[in-house]
Amino acid sequence: MTSHTIWEVPGGIHPPENKAQSMAQALAECPLAPEYILPLNQHIGAPSAPLVSVGQSVKKYQLIADAEGIFSAALHAPTSGTISAIEERLIAHPSGLSAPCIVIAPDGLDEACPLEPCEQPFALEHAAIVAKIRQAGLVGMGGAGFPSAVKLNPHANTSINTLIINGTECEPYITADDMLMQTHTHELLEGVRLLAHTLGNPDNVLIGVEDNKPEAIAALQEAAHKANQKHGCDIQVVSFPTKYPSGGEKQLIYILTGQEVESGKIPASLGIVVQNVGTAVAAWRAVRYGEPLIERITTVVGQSLQVQRNMRVRIGTPMNFVLEQNGFMASQSARLIVGGPMMGYALEQTCVPVIKTTNCLLAPSHSEMPEAPPQQACIRCGHCAEACPAGLLPQQLYWYARSDEHEKLEAHHLFDCIECGACSYVCPSSIPLVQYYRAAKGDIRKAAADKLKSDKARERFEHRQERLAKEEAAKEAKRQARKAAAELNKAKMAAQQAATETSHSQNLASTSTHKDIQPPAIPAIASAEELVANAATAAKAQQDPTLDKARLSRTVESLASSITRMKAQMAEAVSEGLDPSRIEKMAAKLKQTELKAQEAKTKLDAFDKTLATGVLVDAAAQKMMASPQDAAAKTLSSLQKRLSKAQELHLEAVNENKPSADALKQGVIKLEQKIEEAKQALSEAQNAAPSSSSSEPQQPDAAAAAIERAKQKVQAAASMTPEQKAQAAVESLQKRLSKAQERYAKAQETHDENLEAFATGVEKLELKLKAAMEAQQEGSEQA
């Protein structure tokens, strides 16, 4: 046994130990309780997820709730019985609140389910051992209940050089670890060796025990000596002077290694892992015997009990049941404290269960632990700063905590306070300093959470505003485009109307000169031009529609190609004489695809139409600048191009015997007709050209042509008799009507959206025609 250097932590106090009472008696076994209450969250981290349902019967050791993620722990049934409830129950927590628990009604048989022992635990891989420890639901049994498997699984880039086993147990009254070290010495040593093995056999393996536990130290030293000889390891049992609170993780590390863990860091950053003695034993039992954590040693102590001793208590046992086993005298009891007198908390209810971290139940009498005297003003004596093991300035922290100065508190390292209570203990003014710190820590955490939440709300709010603005802008752009298109249409109509109106007015006036008809037409054209320009810019402001168009036409193409492919397949199938049902299916599929293709095609067409706002507008603008002659020539050439293409396609289709050949042929014929028309238009334009281009060289296109035509009509009309005029009007109306009817029929076929509009158009024309015919009759009658 080599002696080990001991460093001394600053501060610390020496409260009365009160450890003898509970060590006088042997370790006892707590009998089966009438009910077991197992909180789902006995550890730091996420609550476990229940695996059982109410009414289900379970065996001892059975897994009843599984770990939810890495920072969580599994939960096992402490005895056999049925699940009587999964509900909120009061738990051992300073808040006195309830939390979800699994409740087991024991059947008294204490039947265990078979365990999976492991004869050669040291032959296991690191991962296998960690998995077994995780499955056993092990958590740090000394204090906060940190899931043990997490600590044994340090980051890949940190190498562990020191394993410290914490047997300090510095808090008064508590002797659970002392008892464990004396009664389970062998298992503890095996557990230590196993943990060292799991961590890759660090250079230093230290068991730290305060020198107020001589029996435990002696037993451990003997066992360690034996183990070292037998297995060639180097486990050191280090005893050091008793002082509260040496058992804090950071304090113990300093005492044993002289190293300080930086504020906000974990010991693993120094290559150190600290585990409690209870955890080491439980780890050994878990790996060697496959035994999950279902019981622990708890000190039951205090003068309001007839028997003060350590008990092996199953997790989930109600505390009042444990107290009853030890002759609890409620009348004597001042309060019930979970944990020790320094760091424990008082319970309001005693029907709460013992959990994995419950190391002590303290039921003091009034004389033993009188209520703290009322707090008085701080006299700035500085005792608290001397006592603080973390090197803080408790007095400063107190002032800042009182006035809620969160930044100052953090600047003074409030979060390094281990809430040991040493400062409160020495304070002559009986200021409950730790309570202030706990409250301040809670406030700061809450404020941080609120800040996070409000930041998130701000972000969401801003995103929403942005989204709404975008939607609004998009709507506005659409509205603009639609307006522009409508106005363009209107302008065209106006131009036409102007033309017809002029003819009307000419009709009425019979004698009117060239100049009279010009004024109304020119503004219309000018505004049309303007509108076109507007519409063009509006359309351009929207995103490039040609991309969408390209996508659509791609779809059409791919559908067409898949149709040909399917047809080929079908032909093959037919020639191979496959069974008819399959062929039928294929045919059905083909039909579907064809339908789809058609749909895509119509969409594309529709798209082309909408695109017209943009593209056509440009084209129209160009056309306006061009003379009617050029326009006609252009139309003709483009039509000719289309015709040659259509002819090609048709030929191909005929050669390949495609069903589309007929349709294509129709198309060719139509195109040929159109070309005829275009040719005529061209020749007309050529005839008209000299006059129009010479008189108004700048006057653009369609409107101009319409006016031209109107003029011609007027001239023609001028030479007509009224009867002839009426006749002409009727004829033209009839022509228009038949055209409108045609369009209506077409719309009906294609289920056009604007069907109604077409219908009303036809109706109106019919009315007009009627009126015109009546007028004609009247005219002829008058004649």
Added chain:
Amino acid sequence: MLDWMINNPVPSALLVLAALSLSFGAILGFAAVKYKVEGDLLVEQIDALLPQTQCGQCGHPGCKPYAQAIADGEAINHCPPGGQATINSLASLLGVEAPSLDAEHGQAPEVKQVAYIREEDCIGCTKCIQACPVDAILGAQKKMHTVIESECTGCDLCVEPCPVDCIDLLPVEEGVREWAWEKPNADLIASDRVPSPNSAEASV
């Protein structure tokens, strides 16, 4: 040059000074453009202190607009969700006296609330979605809607538009995880104590 400067000390000093001030001016001007602070700092700072409930009780369509209004001189006590704490921090930011909450805009809520849609009653009208300032409601036309609890600020804006009144504002439940110690009552003196529990029994 040097000779001239020595012979004409006053004009040369003036020239040098003029040159210096010009160059510094140029540097400062450049810095002002290059290191320009984005956005309005004061408004951002004020906005950071507001609770971001986005409830509109202050008479503005959200916290940011109210922050802007405060920067433009509006009173700082118009935000009920923030309560006195927000007023205090605003007062210390702006260096003014902290007034108490203007009751005209409502009372500070006692507990945090969160909206809850009784899902069996929801008709899927999407009205609440349009009302929620932080997009905390999930749903679609004629489909059941629900509130994402963690995102809801409890602003109350979705309650009114619901045509079937299926939205309730429920207090946020405080579990063991949210619980925190309370500050001890510092002003307690010996005679204020509750009678000693010598006779009282700990409940078993």
